Every structure is written in C-alpha cells, then in structure tokens.
Amino acid sequence: MGYLAAGVLIGPFTPGFVANRAQIAALSEVGALLLMFALGMAFRSRNWRALRDTPSTRAQAPIRLRRGSR
Numbered sequence: 128m129g130y131l132a133a134g135v136l137i138g139p140f141t142p143g144f145v146a147n148r149a150q151i152a153a154l155s156e157v158g159a160l161l162l163m164f165a166l167g168m169a170f171r172s173r174n175w176r177a178l179r180d181t182p183s184t185r186a187q188a189p190i191r192l193r194r195g196s197r
Contacts, residue, residue: 178184
C-alpha cells in the first residue's frame with residue numbers, strides 16, 4: 128500500500144525535480160529489475176520444478192524445439 132501512496136505523491140504530475148521523464152523512465156526500469164530479482168530470490172527450486180509439467184510449458188515445447196533453443 129505504501130508503494131501506491133508513494134506513486135500518487137511522486138507521480139508524473141508533480142512539479143520540479145521529478146518532472147524529468149527520462150530520469151523517471153530509468154528509475155522505473157531499475158525498480159522493475161530489482162523487483163524481478165527479489166521475486167526470483169523468493170522462489171525455491173522446488174517451486175520451479177513444480178511448474179515444469181504444466182500445460183503451458185508443454186504448449187511451448189514445439190516452439191522452442193523449432194527455434195532451436197532450450
């Protein structure tokens with residue numbers, strides 16, 4: 128909830144030092160990267176192994192084989 132409140136307070140419509148859109152874009156990419164890293168660290172290998180045999184991964188198999196990637 129705090130992230131939503133901070134987003135409202137420090138949004139694109141605030142004047143002054145936050146108005147630089149390039150800086151906001153760069154910071155948002157860094158924030159997304161850190162969020163993905165934190166989520167990756169929260170998962171255990173058992174959780175990833177459980178997702179291996181889902182229908183979506185089986186549907187992706189022919190595409191991956193055709194592209195030659197694993």
